[in-house]
Amino acid sequence: MSEVPVIELRGVHVIHTSRTGKLFRPDKVHAVNDVDLSISRGETLGIVGESGCGKSTTARVMVGLQEPTKGEVLFKGKPMRQNAASRKELGRAISVVFQDPATALNPRMVVRDVLTDPLKVHGIGDAASRLARVKELLDLVGLPQSALDVLPRQISGGQRQRVAIARALALEPDVIIADEPTSALDVSVRAQVLNLLTDLKARLGLGLVFISHDINTVRYISDRIAVMYLGQIVEERPTADIFADPHDDYTKMLLSAVPSLA
């Protein structure tokens, strides 16, 4: 892709200082170790690896929520500054969809308010144009207009994740970062949510970072896959190449695991 990536990580390290063990001895976890990654509009990057390999920490760096211990994070070619103006710009350009919509959505807010909230926070439109946008968002994610006045607990897990995706789309982001977005859903609706994300990416020209522990799910949706192991990217190549000819032993191990749509 010739355009400047929306997000670029160069030689990023994150060392968490945590307290572990019975003596609460301070410990350091090298969660992200020398990671280079980029994401542009119109492409899907999959990040795959087992629990604890550093996927979520990498996602937090990409969104600007986690400062790297070392290395550079570029936003549209410039250092991701931490001042208020750029935080707001970042918030518009990069959205996140989390694993569990039951906890990601405020249980006391009806869908209309969940979707209006980002528009209000960013001072976009008046009441009438915001409502029009909210209705358009429901259409985009395949929810009926009758969903406007329901609470998250009154709809299914798959529908809640559609609401979370609609909220992520509200500000017309360049990139959506989806961290295990199908893992908390019933198997029967996982494929629907994956199809929705693929469709939205194509229709809106978004960049999508799709994070999962399951290489088959990542395969289904990604143009490129970065395989993470113990904080490092052990290989990153087009999806078809990874499956046809995995280079790294860890990738081979992931591919030999039981196929599933987890």
Ligand SMILES: Nc1ncnc2c1ncn2[C@@H]1O[C@H](COP(=O)(O)OP(=O)(O)OP(=O)(O)O)[C@@H](O)[C@H]1O
């Ligand atoms: N805030 C933190 N303080 C201390 N250690 C942390 C913190 N966040 C993550 N870690 C540690 O960093 C490592 C990477 O965690 P991370 O959540 O990024 O991995 P992950 O691949 O997303 O795992 P999971 O899928 O289980 O969320 C783990 O060893 C984790 O325990």
